[in-house]
Amino acid sequence: xxxxxxxxxxxxxxxxxxxxxxxxxxxxxxxxxxxxxxxxxxxxxxxxxxxxxxxxxxxxxxxxxxxxxxxxxxxxxxxxxxxxxxxxxxxxxxxxxxxxxxxxxxxxxxxxxxxxxxxxxxxxxxxxxxxxxxxxxxxxxxxxxxxxxxxxxxxxxxxxxxxxxxxxxxxxxxxxxxxxxxxxxxxxxxxxxxxxxxxxxxxxxxxxxxxxxxxxxxxxxxxxxxxxxxxxxxxxxxxxxxxxxxxxxxxxxxxxxxxxxxxxxxxxxxxxxxxxxxxxxxxxxx
Ligand SMILES: Nc1ncnc2c1ncn2[C@@H]1O[C@H](COP(=O)(O)OP(=O)(O)OP(=O)(O)O)[C@@H](O)[C@H]1O
Ligand SMILES: [Mg+2]
Numbered sequence: 001x002x003x004x005x006x007x008x009x010x011x012x013x014x015x016x017x018x019x020x021x022x023x024x025x026x027x028x029x030x031x032x033x034x035x036x037x038x039x040x041x042x043x044x045x046x047x048x049x050x051x052x053x054x055x056x057x058x059x060x061x062x063x064x065x066x067x068x069x070x071x072x073x074x075x076x077x078x079x080x081x082x083x084x085x086x087x088x089x090x091x092x093x094x095x096x097x098x099x100x101x102x103x104x105x106x107x108x109x110x111x112x113x114x115x116x117x118x119x120x121x122x123x124x125x126x127x128x129x130x131x132x133x134x135x136x137x138x139x140x141x142x143x144x145x146x147x148x149x150x151x152x153x154x155x156x157x158x159x160x161x162x163x164x165x166x167x168x169x170x171x172x173x174x175x176x177x178x179x180x181x182x183x184x185x186x187x188x189x190x191x192x193x194x195x196x197x198x199x200x201x202x203x204x205x206x207x208x209x210x211x212x213x214x215x216x217x218x219x220x221x222x223x224x225x226x227x228x229x230x231x232x233x234x235x236x237x238x239x240x241x242x243x244x245x246x247x248x249x250x251x252x253x254x255x256x257x258x259x260x261x262x263x264x265x266x267x268x269x270x271x272x273x274x275x276x277x278x279x280x281x282x283x284x285x286x
Pocket of ligand 2: 058059060
C-alpha cells in the first residue's frame, strides 16, 4: 500500500539549511501577543500548510514573512525572492493583466517572462484583458502568475482559493501543485480546509497561542485521494489537533465518506470550514 502512514525515516524539513528560519517571533497589536515567541523553519522546496483557528495569527505570520509588516521582534531569516498571494487577487484595475504580472519586475525580459508565467497558469489569451473582466478563478491565476514571474524561493499563500467555487478551487489546487513541482519554491499555504492541506502539503503546522502548537508530517504518496486510509487517518489527527470533534461533525454529515471509502463531498468544501460543508462549519467555533 503506497499511502502508508509509517513515519518517513528522515523528515525532509528537519535537515539541511532552511530557506526560512524564524526564532522567537513576537507581534503585539496592543491587546496581548498575537505571535508569542513563534519559531518555524521551512526547508527549500517543501510544501507546508498552516492551519489554526480564525484570529490565531496565521495572516500576521504570513505578512511578517512577506515583510509587509514593520520589522518584528525576534530573529527572522528570509530569502530575497519572496512572493505572496492573498484570498483576493489584488490586481491593479487600470493596468492590463500582463502589466499587473510584470509590475515592479526589474528585468530586461520582463514582458517575455510575464507572458511565460501567464501561459503556465493558462491565461495567455487574457494577457491584454482588464482585471475587472476576469472571472474569480482567472484573477487568482493572474495573481499566481504575478507571484511566479518573480521566481520565488518562498511562496506565501494566504487562503488563495477561499473565495472560489468548489470546482475552480479544485483546479487551482491542481495548478498550484503543478507549479510547485515545476519551480520548487518552499510554499507556506494558509488554509482552513484540512482536506486541502492533506491534498497538497508535505507537512501541516497548527498555530495556537501565538506559537506552532503541532507539526505533522504528511508522508502520503501523490496523487492523493480523500478516501485513502492514510488520508482519513491524517484528517482525524489534524482535526483533533484543531480541537474539532469529528464524531459530532460526522453526525451532522453522515454522507461524507461512503461505504466504499469515497468522499461524497469532495467537490463541495466551503472555505473557512476545515474542509467541512457550510452547514457543519458553524458548529465548532474555529
Ligand atoms: N493591523 C492590526 N491591528 C490590530 N489588530 C490586528 C491587526 N492585524 C491583526 N490583528 C489581530 O491579530 C489577531 C490575528 O489576526 P490574523 O489576521 O493574523 O488571524 P488569522 O489567523 O489570519 O485569522 P483568519 O483565519 O480569520 O484569517 C486578530 O485578533 C486580529 O484582530
Ligand atoms: Mg487570515
